[in-house]
Amino acid sequence: MTTAPRNAPMALRVAPMALRLALIILLAALVLAPGLFEPVFAPIAPVGGPVIYTRSSLLSLSLSHLGLVAAASLASTIVAVTLAILVTRPAGEAFRPLSRSITNIGQTFPPVAVLALAVPALGFGVGPTLVALFLYGLLPIFENAMTGLTTLPPQVLEAARGTGLSRRQRLWQVELPLAAPVILAGIRLSLVIALGTATIGSTVAARTLGEVIIAGLLTSNTAFVLQGGLIVGLFAALLYDAMVQIERRLARRMGRS
Amino acid sequence: MxxxxxxxxxxxxxxxxxxxxxxxxxxxxxxxxxxxxxxxxxxxxxxxxxxxxxxxxxxxxxxxxxxxxxxxxxxxxxxxxxxxxxxxxxxxxxxxxxxxxxxxxxxxxxxxxxxxxxxxxxxxxxxxxxxxxxxxxxxxxxxxxxxxxxxxxxxxxxxxxxxxxxxxxxxEYASRASGFARATVRHLWLSLGSLAVAAAIGFPLGIACHRVPAMRAATLATLSFVQTIPSLAMFGIMIPLLGALVTALPALQAMGIAGIGFAPAFVALVLYSLLPVVANTVAGLDAAPKPAIEAARGMGLTPMQRLWQVELPLGLPVLLAGVRIVLVQNIGLAVIAGLIGGGGYGTFVFQGLNQTATDLILLGALPTVLLAMVAAITMDILVDLSRRTPEHAR
Structure with missing residues (x-):
């Protein structure tokens, strides 16, 4: 899943693209036409048991899963980047050590525990899952945004000040664009974690692809487990890969690669 | 300030x-x-x-x-x-x-x-x-x-x-005291045992990746791919895989390994642990300054001696940082084992979720959080200590 260098032979450059395309087609088929895979999964399904998960449409589960992840990650990105900006301004400096320790401590909280702890507070359903995804997603983004904003080359900042840009302009036109690749890496981490945690969200009655896996675990139906696992796994891998590509492209444009 | x-x-x-x-x-x-x-x-x-x-x-x-x-x-x-x-x-x-x-x-x-x-x-x-x-x-x-x-x-x-x-x-604890003790032991086994196995595989693999650049990119890319697989899916997929393995090799069954329960959880945790161990081993070995390596070579140390006496001690803080990541991550992920009958604190968490019994959820979640924090703080202390030793030795 890595991109070959630009001067690599044609075959090396085409291979990742072909692999990516194949995985996308496989994922689309798994979600849109699961019936096609009946012969593949049949040998591992219990004898006489259902092979393909039909209790709800895989498409609607996927959309609900991705929707949860997108909503939570968008909220964590906005809040985390805002907090990182505040803490890296002179006025917020007193909160910097505290925010560092909160990030350090917070990241030791297992995502499952965050999800489980959100249930007593919010009841079952989408609520605790969203909150757990949001809270847990904050940390990697905040940490990376802090790193990105505090490790900018000083001569660039000096130059920006020298050209007479105001604080606000410096933030929007210089600091944030330069920190963007690092911030994006944080968003990628938190997206992957959120995708996985949302799967577990089905144990607290959120509608996600975890439903398929859990149904398989409860009825010892390996076919369900593999079906759900493959779809979530492919979503995660493709999302991760897409984010890496975006980061690379941005980093190249910022001359930070 | x-x-x-x-x-x-x-x-x-x-x-x-x-x-x-x-x-x-x-x-x-x-x-x-x-x-x-x-x-x-x-x-x-x-x-x-x-x-x-x-x-x-x-x-x-x-x-x-x-x-x-x-x-x-x-x-x-x-x-x-x-x-x-x-x-x-x-x-x-x-x-x-x-x-x-x-x-x-x-x-x-x-x-x-x-x-x-x-x-x-x-x-x-x-x-x-x-x-x-x-x-x-x-x-x-x-x-x-x-x-x-x-x-x-x-x-x-x-x-x-x-x-x-x-x-x-x-x-809630009083009515489950013995179960709680068992869950604690099982949780520690899952998280520490898988770390030990991952270290036994990952350190040599990391050293090999450091020496053979061609191996590095492929290994790290594969392991990062493994890392993106959501935990529930990974634990789920391990069940049929291990089940098939046990059916194929009855000797494994005799050893008490089964397709469900402890074994698939353990293997899944090992797989998740490999990336941080290997990546940090490579980074740690890379971190040894060129002059130190040159000096070691000049003194006539063999590659093996160089590894043990120069590169590993210098890279130790980074290596330990990898162990910290794995430990904290495994303690958290081991909770999922509760869903596939693998035991540990996850048993209480998911039982509690099923019965909507808040205190049972807490009985599983709070010790997990505590364990993860203690592990993180302990490892941070070790990382700091390992950073100091070479300075004293100078």
């Missing part, structure tokens, strides 16, 4: 985070401090802190709590702030235990009392105050080890004293 130029003149000398904690603490007091329920499952009524017992108890408790948070205010006295946090913590425990006794006295047989949102918020505020004060003090590794041991000792003493046994989570 001493630069208060941006603080309004009237607040000079006050710590802004301390001020925030005092305000948050005051707001948290308006939330229900404890909940009284008729039995284990039903919703209960929340009681504010001043109604959990007679004023003879709540008044001193709340006064000390306020005093503790107020001691967190002066910016330049970190030790005083830490003391304030500890004082507030003691007041919280005092209020909680006495509140439990008082509320249980005139309640039914099946009644349960548990800490409510107000307590948890105040606990978070006090712990954050302690963390902020500690971050200000910048303790060295030895002092941190002492503080960790002290905190764990105090926690153990509180739990062993039976002060918390009247709380709902205490009752």
């Amino acid at each position: 001493s630069d208060t130029a941006t603080t309004p003149a009237g607040l000079r000398g006050l710590s802004p985070p301390g001020l925030l904690f005092a305000v948050l603490g005051a707001v948290s007091l308006l939330l229900p401090f404890m909940t009284l329920r008729a039995n284990r499952i039903v919703a209960g009524e929340g009681l504010p802190a001043w109604q959990i017992a007679e004023p003879g108890i709540t008044l001193p408790g709340l006064t000390v709590l306020a005093l503790g948070l107020a001691l967190g205010l002066p910016a330049s006295r970190p030790a005083l702030r830490l003391g304030g946090a500890l004082l507030a913590l003691a007041a919280l425990i005092f209020l909680l235990t006495n509140g439990a006794t008082a509320l249980m006295q005139d309640a039914g047989d099946y009644a349960r009392v548990s800490p409510a949102s107000g307590f948890w918020c105040l606990l978070a505020v006090t712990l954050l105050l302690a963390a902020d004060a500690l971050a200000q003090m910048r303790p060295g590794p030895a002092l941190r080890a002492v503080l960790l041991a002290g905190a764990l000792g105090a926690l153990w003493a509180t739990l062993a004293s039976g002060l918390l046994s009247e709380l709902s989570i205490g009752i």
